[in-house]
Amino acid sequence: MNTFDVQRLRWHFDFARTGRVVTNNAASTQPPRELVELYRSLIPWYENVHRGQSAASRYTTELFELAYDTIAGWLNAPGRGSIVTCRNTTEAINTVMYSLLTEFRDGDNVVTTALEHNSNFVPWYAMCREILPRFGRHVEYRVARFDPVTGQLDLEHLASLVDARTKLVACTGASNFLGTRPDLAAVRRITLASGYRQPDGDHRSLLLVDGAQLVPTAAIDVRALGVDYLAFSFHKLMAPFGVGVLYGREELLNTTRPFLYGGDMVAEQGVTAEHVRYNRLPWKYAAGTPNILGVIVSAQALRLLVDLVAPEPAGYFGTGRPLGRATIERAMDRVAAHTRALTGRALDAVREIDGLKVFGPESAADRAPLISFGLSGWSPMRLAEELDRRGVESRAGCHCATLAHRALGLDPPASCRLSFAVYNTAGDVDRATGALREIAARRLSPAAG
Numbered sequence: 001m002n003t004f005d006v007q008r009l010r011w012h013f014d015f016a017r018t019g020r021v022v023t024n025n026a027a028s029t030q031p032p033r034e035l036v037e038l039y040r041s042l043i044p045w046y047e048n049v050h051r052g053q054s055a056a057s058r059y060t061t062e063l064f065e066l067a068y069d070t071i072a073g074w075l076n077a078p079g080r081g082s083i084v085t086c087r088n089t090t091e092a093i094n095t096v097m098y099s100l101l102t103e104f105r106d107g108d109n110v111v112t113t114a115l116e117h118n119s120n121f122v123p124w125y126a127m128c129r130e131i132l133p134r135f136g137r138h139v140e141y142r143v144a145r146f147d148p149v150t151g152q153l154d155l156e157h158l159a160s161l162v163d164a165r166t167k168l169v170a171c172t173g174a175s176n177f178l179g180t181r182p183d184l185a186a187v188r189r190i191t192l193a194s195g196y197r198q199p200d201g202d203h204r205s206l207l208l209v210d211g212a213q214l215v216p217t218a219a220i221d222v223r224a225l226g227v228d229y230l231a232f233s234f235h236k237l238m239a240p241f242g243v244g245v246l247y248g249r250e251e252l253l254n255t256t257r258p259f260l261y262g263g264d265m266v267a268e269q270g271v272t273a274e275h276v277r278y279n280r281l282p283w284k285y286a287a288g289t290p291n292i293l294g295v296i297v298s299a300q301a302l303r304l305l306v307d308l309v310a311p312e313p314a315g316y317f318g319t320g321r322p323l324g325r326a327t328i329e330r331a332m333d334r335v336a337a338h339t340r341a342l343t344g345r346a347l348d349a350v351r352e353i354d355g356l357k358v359f360g361p362e363s364a365a366d367r368a369p370l371i372s373f374g375l376s377g378w379s380p381m382r383l384a385e386e387l388d389r390r391g392v393e394s395r396a397g398c399h400c401a402t403l404a405h406r407a408l409g410l411d412p413p414a415s416c417r418l419s420f421a422v423y424n425t426a427g428d429v430d431r432a433t434g435a436l437r438e439i440a441a442r443r444l445s446p447a448a449g
Helices: 006-010 014-018 033-045 055-075 089-103 122-135 155-161 184-192 250-255 292-309 325-350 380-389 402-407 426-444
Strands: 083-086 109-113 140-144 166-172 206-210 229-233 244-248 266-271 276-278 356-359 370-375 395-397 415-419
Touching: 033 055, 033 292, 055 083, 055 292, 083 089, 089 122, 089 166, 089 206, 089 229, 089 244, 109 122, 109 155, 122 140, 140 155, 155 184, 166 184, 184 206, 244 250, 292 325, 325 356, 325 370, 325 426, 370 426, 380 395, 380 415, 380 426
Parallel strands: 109 140, 109 166, 166 206, 206 229
Antiparallel strands: 083 244, 229 244, 266 276, 356 370, 370 415, 395 415
C-alpha cells in the first residue's frame, strides 16, 4: 500500500511545533526546514549565471541549469528547452497570452471555463476586450459552463464553443474552489478536432492547462496529456521562493515571441542596430537576471518530496541524480492517496453538520484535496475568523474563482475552504471539522448570543 509515516514527515516542518492547523494549502504550502537551510548554504558561492568567468558563476550556473533538468524530468518533458521559469502560475499564463498575442487573427476566439481561477480568465478577457481592439483586431472569448450540482465541467457545452476559429482552449487541471478535476483527455480530444489552422500548419486548437492545484498532488506527464502549455507554482509545492513554471512544447516556444525582452534572452553578441538575435531555449524566455536561488531550491523541493514520502531512504535531495519516471509516479501516488483520504474524511464529517453546504463533486476521488462550503447564517469571512479563534487556518472569499461563485448564485460570491497537503494528518481534519461542528451548534443553540 502506498503510505508513508506522516508524523516522521512533519518533523521536517517548523510550523508543526507551533500547534497550527494549517488547512489553507491551496493558497500556499509550508516550507520544510531543509529548503530554507539549502537556500542559506548557497549564499557564500552565489553569483550570476551564464556570463560570468568566476568559479562561483560557473558553479551557480551548473546548479541553475540542473534545476531546469529536474523540473523537465518531473513533468516528463523532452528536456529543459520546454521549461520557462517565472514568478508564479499567473505570470506563466500571461507569458502564453503575450507570446501568442500577435498570432491571433481577426475573428478568432479563445475558449476558457467558468471553473477557472481569475488568472486563467482575466488575461484572455484583457486580450480580447482591451489589447487587441486597440490594433483593430477583434477576437472573442467564450466561457464553458459547469454543472452547478456536481461541479463537473460541461464537456458538451465546451465542445459547442470550440470551432474552426478557436486558437486556444484554456482549462484548469483542478478547480481551487470546487475541487473539480476536468477530464483533460476529453478536453484534448475537443481541441484536436477543432480544425483551427495554426501557423505551423497543424489544424487544431492549442491547449493550456492551469496546473496550480493539480501538480502538487498528481504525477504529471505532459507528453501523455498532450498539452501544449502547462503552468504551476512552486509556492503550492513546499517552496515559497517566488518561482512559477510554464511548460511549453519546444516547437511553440521556438516560434512564438518572448514575453519580456533584454538580458539573458538575447544571444551572446546578438545585438546590432539592425537586428537582434534571441538566445536558444530555454533562455529565450529568461529576460534579465532570473530568480536564480529560488529556481535552484524550488527544483530541489521535488527531490525532497520524493525522499519524504519514500518508505526507505531515497537520497535524492541535494543531488543531481536523475529521478526516474517510476520513482516520481510512486511518490506522487503516495501523496495523492494520503491527501485523498484526508479529503474523504473531511467530506464525511462536514456532511453531518446541519446547515452546512459543500460545493463541488461528492467524492474525494473526483476532486483536488480541498472542500469549499457555506454555513447557513454565517458569512464565509466570519466563519473563517471563528475557525481561526479555534486554531484552524482556513480561507474565505472568492478564492480568485469569481466566475464559479457567481455561476452558483452566491451572494456575496464567497465561500469558506479547507485544503490539505502532504503534511496534514487525520487529527488536523478532526480538529477542523470539530471546530465547524462547534460553531454550527452554537448558532443553533437557544443560548447562543
